[in-house]
Every structure is written in C-alpha cells, then in structure tokens.
Amino acid sequence: MIDVSVKKHNINTLKTINAKDRIKEKNEELLIEKSNSIFLLVTCSALIISGILARNVTWLQWLLLIPTLTMLFLAIISTKKQEKPIPYEKPPFVSLIIPAHNEEYTIAQTVTSISKIDYTLNGKPNFELIVVNDGSTDSTGEKLSELKKDIPILRIVTRKPPKSGKGKGFVLNDALSLSKGEIIGVFDADTQVEKDFLNIVMPYLNNPKVQGVQTRVKMYNKDENFLANMQHVEFESFGNTLIAKDNLGKSGFLGGNGQFVKKQAILDGEKWDGFAVTEDLNLSVKILLKGGQIRYCGETAVYQEAVTDWKSFFKQRTRWAIGNFETIFIYLPKILKSPLPLIKKYGIIEHISFYAFNLFIFFGFIVSMLNAISWFIFHGVTIIRMDAPLIVGIISTIAFIPGISIALLREKAGPLKFIKDIIGYWIYCFHLIPLFFETMFKMIIRKERKWDKTKHKGIEE
Known part of the structure; x- marks a missing residue:
C-alpha cells in the first residue's frame, strides 16, 4: 500500500510539474501573440x-x-471529382463526443438525432455517444439524465468547477481518455444528421495515410434571415475549397463540427490543445506537419444552427479569427522549418x-x-x-x-x-x-x- 501510494504521489507530482511548465509555455506564447498582433x-x-x-x-x-x-x-x-473512398471490410468502432455547456435548447434534439445513426456491426450499434456536460448551470444535466433512460449507448460525463469552462480542448481530452473507439468524432451540441451519416463518412478514413476527415456543414435555419443564409452560403464555399484541397493531396482542415480523427493521431499530436481558442485548427496543423492527410467528405453533412443576430455573429467570428492568428503566430516557424514540400507549406499558410x-x-x-x-x-x-x-x-x-x-x-x-x-x-x-x-x-x-x-x-x- 505504501509503495502504491508513493508511486501515485510521484505521478501526481510529475503531472503538476508538467502542468506548470505548460502554463508557463502558454503565457510565453501569449506574449508572442500580443507582440505579433x-x-x-x-x-x-x-x-x-x-x-x-x-x-x-x-x-x-x-x-x-x-x-x-x-x-x-x-x-x-x-x-475535379474526388478520389472515391474504399469501405472497410470490418467497420471501426467510433466514439462520438459532444461537448455541452448550457445547451438546454438543443441538446435533446442533437443527442436524439445522433443516437439514431444506423451504423452497426453484427446487429449492434458500432459506436458510443459521449456527452460531456461541462459545468452547465441550466437544465442540460437534467435533460441528459432523461435521455439516458431511452438511449443505452449514451454516456454522460460531468465536469464541475474549477475544472469546467476552461476550454473545449480540455473537455475533448477528458472524453478521449474514456473513449473506446479507434475513431473519434466530434459534434457541436446543435447538430442534426441523417441516419446513414457514419456509413458514408467512415470509408474516407480507410487509408493508413489519412488521419482525419471533415464533413460538409449546412445550416438548418438558413431561411430564418439574411445572416443565416449567408453563413450557409459561406460554408458551401468553404466546402468547395476543401474539395480542391482534397484533390491536391488530401490536405484539408478539420472544423469544430462533424470532424473525425483516428485516436492514435490525436495521441501522437499530444491530444487537443486545451489552451487553443480553435483546437480543431490547431490539431489540423499538427497532423499535417507530421505528414498526415485530412480528407473532406461532401457526400453527407452535419446540420447546425446559424447565428441570427450580428452581435452574436461578431462574437463567434472574433473567436474564430483569434484562433487563426494564434495558430499562424505560433506555428509559422515550425511550418517553414518542416520537411514538407513547398506547395504543402504554402497550402497551410494560405489557410x-x-x-x-x-x-x-x-x-x-x-x-x-x-x-x-x-x-x-x-x-x-x-x-x-x-x-x-x-x-x-x-x-x-x-x-x-x-x-x-x-x-x-x-x-x-x-x-x-x-x-x-x-x-x-x-x-x-x-x-x-x-x-x-x-x-x-x-x-x-x-x-x-x-x-x-x-x-x-x-x-x-
């Protein structure tokens, strides 16, 4: 017992030292970002x-x-037509993760929609659904508990203060440590999908060089007003760009919603960066720098809610833009020094x-x-x-x-x-x-x- 306790203490001490070093590193990066800005x-x-x-x-x-x-x-x-993916002989088990913080208005519809996906092996669901309730103060927790009664594949993880609310990357990493799948999928808490969604997406990962795939994103409330419709058009245009990048050596990028990554690729990249404002873009760059490929699947889509007022829209887009600038300020030297071909370096920098x-x-x-x-x-x-x-x-x-x-x-x-x-x-x-x-x-x-x-x-x- 003493030996086990000492080992546990040493592990916790090492974790504390690593955490302090990480915080120090991120504070230094913050200064770099400020000066570059x-x-x-x-x-x-x-x-x-x-x-x-x-x-x-x-x-x-x-x-x-x-x-x-x-x-x-x-x-x-x-x-140009994209390279057609080849289906797996035995489809891989998939862990689907939904980070949720105060999502009482959408979480029930999202969980219900995703739980109805028809992706089976030997007659049983070949996926699990992990929802991380990240310190919600509304009725998100109660709604998830009700859903659990009728959805056996649903697993609920609850994060509480002071750990909660620190960043989406931290939420995803907690779920990753509990996941059983060799493929990890991430959805936002306002997502709707078709039943054949996973059967269409998974073949895109059936290639040892391909580490991730991003699916098409559409707005289910695009007809609500001008702003919502323009976001729908914008994502269609962005998807068009990702088709081109897929044709140019499968060098696409992951988005926050409807992204799928091989678990080993996430672990090889030291997981998601919890400090990053756009952890999806951060992970994309790490995968590409290691020589991995990211594909784009436009055959099916995740449907999400477009922001319908300009104040919320600017708040969202400022966060996205900050994430982009964070990535270029910190990773530009690494991109330039990497052994990647010049055309791939340019593709990352351009994005x-x-x-x-x-x-x-x-x-x-x-x-x-x-x-x-x-x-x-x-x-x-x-x-x-x-x-x-x-x-x-x-x-x-x-x-x-x-x-x-x-x-x-x-x-x-x-x-x-x-x-x-x-x-x-x-x-x-x-x-x-x-x-x-x-x-x-x-x-x-x-x-x-x-x-x-x-x-x-x-x-x-």
Missing part, C-alpha cells in the same frame, strides 16, 4: 493609411495577386492567414468601387490610383466569383437565387474588415484564453 495591426493600418494619403494603392494589386490566383486555382481544381488577406481583398474592393463611381461622375477621374497592368486588376476583381459560383451551382440554386446569393455574399464578406481590427484589439488586450462558446436557441422541429 501589434506588429500586424500597425503594419496593415500603415499600409492602408499611406495608400489613401498617397492616393495610390498599386502595391495592393501586386500584394493580392498570389492569394487571388490561388482562389482561382482552387475553384478550378474543385470541379491560416485567411483573415489577414481578406482584409486587403475587401479594402481593394472598396477602392475599386470608389474609383468606378468617380470615373462615371467625373468622367474618367479616379480617386486612388491602381496602376498595375490591367490583367492584374481583372484577376483581383473576378477571383472571388468562380469559387462561390461553383458552390452555389452544387447547391442547385435557381437563377434568381444564384444572382441574389452571389451579390449578398459579396456584401456580407465586408464584415471581414471591421472583424480584423476587432480581433487584433482583443488579442492585444486579453490576459488569458477563454472558451467563449456560441449560444444556441434551438428550433421547434
């Missing part, structure tokens, strides 16, 4: 202001040439620098619109000069259109809706300009990382 904010602001004062943004046209050419290239590649480049893309659109208005009113006079060759200007202007057009055509949008959604989405994307500055400001003033989750309202049916 200040540098990026000052640089971007200086470029924009100097361009306006000098009335010349020719530099902007050249700066955007590579990302806009990339957009066009990805749009073309997305039209995680999305918010920075889009600031300039839509600033460029504003300048172009002002010049067009001025040209018509003042007969050929432009307000701010853009002196790059005409072809550069044309590419920068039209690069946005093919990708979104292909995505809408895949949705089988009618002619009127097609035009309406393209114009609407173009207008919607201007939110990326204030979002950049809000994100930089919050990264500079924040003192700690927090899991600032999106609140879900639920639907009648």
Whole structure:
C-alpha cells in the first residue's frame, strides 16, 4: 500500500510539474501573440493609411495577386471529382463526443438525432455517444439524465468547477481518455444528421495515410434571415475549397463540427490543445506537419444552427479569427522549418492567414468601387490610383466569383437565387474588415484564453 501510494504521489507530482511548465509555455506564447498582433495591426493600418494619403494603392494589386490566383486555382481544381473512398471490410468502432455547456435548447434534439445513426456491426450499434456536460448551470444535466433512460449507448460525463469552462480542448481530452473507439468524432451540441451519416463518412478514413476527415456543414435555419443564409452560403464555399484541397493531396482542415480523427493521431499530436481558442485548427496543423492527410467528405453533412443576430455573429467570428492568428503566430516557424514540400507549406499558410488577406481583398474592393463611381461622375477621374497592368486588376476583381459560383451551382440554386446569393455574399464578406481590427484589439488586450462558446436557441422541429 505504501509503495502504491508513493508511486501515485510521484505521478501526481510529475503531472503538476508538467502542468506548470505548460502554463508557463502558454503565457510565453501569449506574449508572442500580443507582440505579433501589434506588429500586424500597425503594419496593415500603415499600409492602408499611406495608400489613401498617397492616393495610390498599386502595391495592393501586386500584394493580392498570389492569394487571388490561388482562389482561382482552387475553384478550378474543385470541379475535379474526388478520389472515391474504399469501405472497410470490418467497420471501426467510433466514439462520438459532444461537448455541452448550457445547451438546454438543443441538446435533446442533437443527442436524439445522433443516437439514431444506423451504423452497426453484427446487429449492434458500432459506436458510443459521449456527452460531456461541462459545468452547465441550466437544465442540460437534467435533460441528459432523461435521455439516458431511452438511449443505452449514451454516456454522460460531468465536469464541475474549477475544472469546467476552461476550454473545449480540455473537455475533448477528458472524453478521449474514456473513449473506446479507434475513431473519434466530434459534434457541436446543435447538430442534426441523417441516419446513414457514419456509413458514408467512415470509408474516407480507410487509408493508413489519412488521419482525419471533415464533413460538409449546412445550416438548418438558413431561411430564418439574411445572416443565416449567408453563413450557409459561406460554408458551401468553404466546402468547395476543401474539395480542391482534397484533390491536391488530401490536405484539408478539420472544423469544430462533424470532424473525425483516428485516436492514435490525436495521441501522437499530444491530444487537443486545451489552451487553443480553435483546437480543431490547431490539431489540423499538427497532423499535417507530421505528414498526415485530412480528407473532406461532401457526400453527407452535419446540420447546425446559424447565428441570427450580428452581435452574436461578431462574437463567434472574433473567436474564430483569434484562433487563426494564434495558430499562424505560433506555428509559422515550425511550418517553414518542416520537411514538407513547398506547395504543402504554402497550402497551410494560405489557410491560416485567411483573415489577414481578406482584409486587403475587401479594402481593394472598396477602392475599386470608389474609383468606378468617380470615373462615371467625373468622367474618367479616379480617386486612388491602381496602376498595375490591367490583367492584374481583372484577376483581383473576378477571383472571388468562380469559387462561390461553383458552390452555389452544387447547391442547385435557381437563377434568381444564384444572382441574389452571389451579390449578398459579396456584401456580407465586408464584415471581414471591421472583424480584423476587432480581433487584433482583443488579442492585444486579453490576459488569458477563454472558451467563449456560441449560444444556441434551438428550433421547434
């Protein structure tokens, strides 16, 4: 007994030391992120202001040439058919995890929907469902207890203060330690799926090089208002990009909802980073840096709730943007030093620098619109000069259109809706300009990382 106690004490001491070292490392990273945010904010602001004062943004046209050419290239590649996955001879056991914090309006519908998935082996469910009630103060716990009576595969894990509410990555790691599956799936607490969902997704992982797969995401309340519909269009466009990345060597990225990863790949990457604001993006980069592949499954989808008011929307998107900038500030040196081919390095950097480049893309659109208005009113006079060759200007202007057009055509949008959604989405994307500055400001003033989750309202049916 004494020997066991001593060993246990030594293990706990080692865990404490490791935790302190980890916290110290993350505090150092926080300082790096702050200094890089200040540098990026000052640089971007200086470029924009100097361009306006000098009335010349020719530099902007050249700066955007590579990302806009990339957009066009990805749009073309997305039209190619993806490699067809080969089903498993014996389908793997899957652990499905749902982190839940104050989800009383959606948790019952989500658990019910997922529990009805038809994925069996020898006549029995070939998956388990783990819901982690992370310090909920509403009726989430009571609703889960009621669901447990009718859903045998449901396992409920309850986290309480002071452990709860620290980050989604910590929640997922707790569930991971209890999971039995060789494949781990993650769903948000507002998810709806079709019954054949897992049977369609699992074959994408039947390849030793493939470590993860991201499924298509759709909004089940897309018809509620303009903002909800634009998020639906946005995810369709993002899915289109992931199809292209799948065709270019299976180099996609995981999203928070509907992601599936081999358990060993998560363990090899030292699990989810509980300190990361976007733990899914963080895990994606770690998998890709180790030479792993991530596929995209567009044959089926997870349906989730779109945010329907601008205040909540900006709160959600600021968190996503902070996660992107965290990743690029910390992982950029590792990406550049990695033995990966140059094209794969560029693919990772292009993906995680999305918010920075889009600031300039839509600033460029504003300048172009002002010049067009001025040209018509003042007969050929432009307000701010853009002196790059005409072809550069044309590419920068039209690069946005093919990708979104292909995505809408895949949705089988009618002619009127097609035009309406393209114009609407173009207008919607201007939110990326204030979002950049809000994100930089919050990264500079924040003192700690927090899991600032999106609140879900639920639907009648």
